[in-house]
Amino acid sequence: xxxxxxxxxxxxxxxxxxxxxxxxxxxxxxxxxxxxxxxxxxxxxxxxxxxxxxxxxxxxxxxxxxxxxxxxxxxxxxxxxxxxxxxxxxxxxxxxxxxxxxxxxxxxxxxxxxxxxxxxxxxxxxxxxxxxxxxxxxxxxxxxxxxxxxxxxxxxxxxxxxxxxxxxxxxxxxxxxxxxxxxxxxxxxxxxxxxxxxxxxxxxxx
Amino acid sequence: xxxxxxxxxxxxxxxxxxxxxxxxxxxxxxxxxxxxxxxxxxxxxxxxxxxxxxxxxxxxxxxxxxxxxxxxxxxxxxxxxxxxxxxxxxxxxxxxxxxxxxxxxxxxxxxxxxxxxxxxxxxxxxxxxxxxxxxxxxxxxxxxxxxxxxxxxxxxxxxxxxxxxxxxxxxxxxxxxxxxxxxxxxxxxxxxxxxxxxxxxxxxxx
DNA sequence: GTCTATATGGGGATAGAC
DNA sequence: GTCTATCCCCATATAGAC
Numbered sequence: 041x042x043x044x045x046x047x048x049x050x051x052x053x054x055x056x057x058x059x060x061x062x063x064x065x066x067x068x069x070x071x072x073x074x075x076x077x078x079x080x081x082x083x084x085x086x087x088x089x090x091x092x093x094x095x096x097x098x099x100x101x102x103x104x105x106x107x108x109x110x111x112x113x114x115x116x117x118x119x120x121x122x123x124x125x126x127x128x129x130x131x132x133x134x135x136x137x138x139x140x141x142x143x144x145x146x147x148x149x150x151x152x153x154x155x156x157x158x159x160x161x162x163x164x165x166x167x168x169x170x171x172x173x174x175x176x177x178x179x180x181x182x183x184x185x186x187x188x189x190x191x192x193x194x195x196x197x198x199x200x201x202x203x204x205x206x207x208x209x210x211x212x213x214x215x216x217x218x219x220x221x222x223x224x225x226x227x228x229x230x231x232x233x234x235x236x237x238x239x240x241x242x243x244x245x246x
Numbered sequence: 247x248x249x250x251x252x253x254x255x256x257x258x259x260x261x262x263x264x265x266x267x268x269x270x271x272x273x274x275x276x277x278x279x280x281x282x283x284x285x286x287x288x289x290x291x292x293x294x295x296x297x298x299x300x301x302x303x304x305x306x307x308x309x310x311x312x313x314x315x316x317x318x319x320x321x322x323x324x325x326x327x328x329x330x331x332x333x334x335x336x337x338x339x340x341x342x343x344x345x346x347x348x349x350x351x352x353x354x355x356x357x358x359x360x361x362x363x364x365x366x367x368x369x370x371x372x373x374x375x376x377x378x379x380x381x382x383x384x385x386x387x388x389x390x391x392x393x394x395x396x397x398x399x400x401x402x403x404x405x406x407x408x409x410x411x412x413x414x415x416x417x418x419x420x421x422x423x424x425x426x427x428x429x430x431x432x433x434x435x436x437x438x439x440x441x442x443x444x445x446x447x448x449x450x451x452x
Numbered sequence: 453g454t455c456t457a458t459a460t461g462g463g464g465a466t467a468g469a470c
Numbered sequence: 471g472t473c474t475a476t477c478c479c480c481a482t483a484t485a486g487a488c
Contacts, residue, residue, distance in 0.1 A: 073361055089454065091456090094484080156277070190448050191448055195449070199423070204419045207418050212357060220409075221409070237446050237447040241399060242400070284463055304465095
C-alpha cells in the first residue's frame, strides 16, 4: 500500500510538471505561434532544462499536439457541463464566448489556422483527430437542431456554418480590436458574437 | 538615345524578373506560409540562384513585404476601377469577392494573420503601412456611407465592421470548405459572402 | 530524472570567380 | 548580374555525468 502511494505520488508530481509544461506551451503558442517558440523558451518558462522537457514530450510537435488535445478536451467538457435548459443556439453562443474568453485570457486559439505546418501534423495525430471529430459531430447535431428551431440560417449547409463558427473562435479581428480598437475583453466578445450570428449587414427592426 | 533605350531595356528585364520573383513568392506564401518557405524554394521556383535573389531583395522579409505591398496595390486598383454606379455596400461586397477569388486562385490572403512574426515586420514597414492605411481609410469612408444608407449594421462601430471584413478575406473557413466541403470556388465565394453580411443566424423572411 | 555540454542539420546570407 | 561554394547562426534533439 505504501508502495502504491509512493508510486502514485511520483506519478502525481510528474503529472503536475506536465501540466506546468502544457500551460507554458499554451501561453507561448498564443503569444508567438509555433514557429517562433523554441524548446528553450518552454523550458525556461517552466523552470526546467531542455533535456528534461524531452523526457516528457518526445518532440516539439508532440508537445503542441498535447496542448491542443487538452484544449479540445476542455471544450468538450465545457459543452458537457452546459445546463440542459439551454437551447441549441444558446449552446453554440455560449461555447463561442468561452473560446473567445480563453483566447483573450492568453489561451490558445481554437483552430490551428496559424500555420500550414501545424495543421499538417495535427491532422495526422490520431489523439487530436479523435477529439476534434467528436467535438465536430456534437456541434453538427446542435447546428441541425438549431436550424430545425429556426435559430440558424437554414439556407446554409451545416459545414459552412460549422467552419465559419470555428473560424470565429480564432478570428484575427479579435487581436486587431484589442490592439487598435482599445475595447475591453467583454466588449470584444459581444461584438464578435454579434458579427458571427447577425453579420455585418443591417439588421431588421424588431 | 540608343544608350537610353539600352538602359531602359535593361531595367525592363530587371523588372520582369522581379515580377516573376514576386509571383513565385506569392504562390509559395499562399501554399506554405512565411516560416515554411525557404529562399531556395523561391529561387528554384523562379529558376534563379539564391544569390541572384538577394540582388533583387536584400532579405526574406523584404521580399515578403514587397509581395504584400503589391497585393494591397492591386486591391486599391480594384477599388478604383469599380464603376461609379455601385453603392457602398456593393463596393464592399465586390472587393470581398475579389479577395476571396484571389485566394482561391492560389494568391495571398489579404491580412497577415498567419504569423505574429510576419505581422510584426509588416507593421514596421513604411511602404506597407502607407498602403494599408490608405486602403483602410478608403474603406472606412465606404462603411460610413453604407451605414448611412441603412445597408450595414449601424449598431456596430466602424472598426469592428472593418476588422471583421478584413478577417473574412483570410478566413480559414475557405480552406476547410474547399478541403472537406468539396465545394467549387464560386459556391465558396457565395457562402462566405452570405456568412459575412448576413451571419449564421436565421434570416428574416422577405 | 535532472543537469551541462554537444552533436546535427537546416536555412538565411555572402565571398569571390566569371 | 549570375553562378558555385561556403559561412555561420540557431534550434531541435541527445550523450553522458550526477
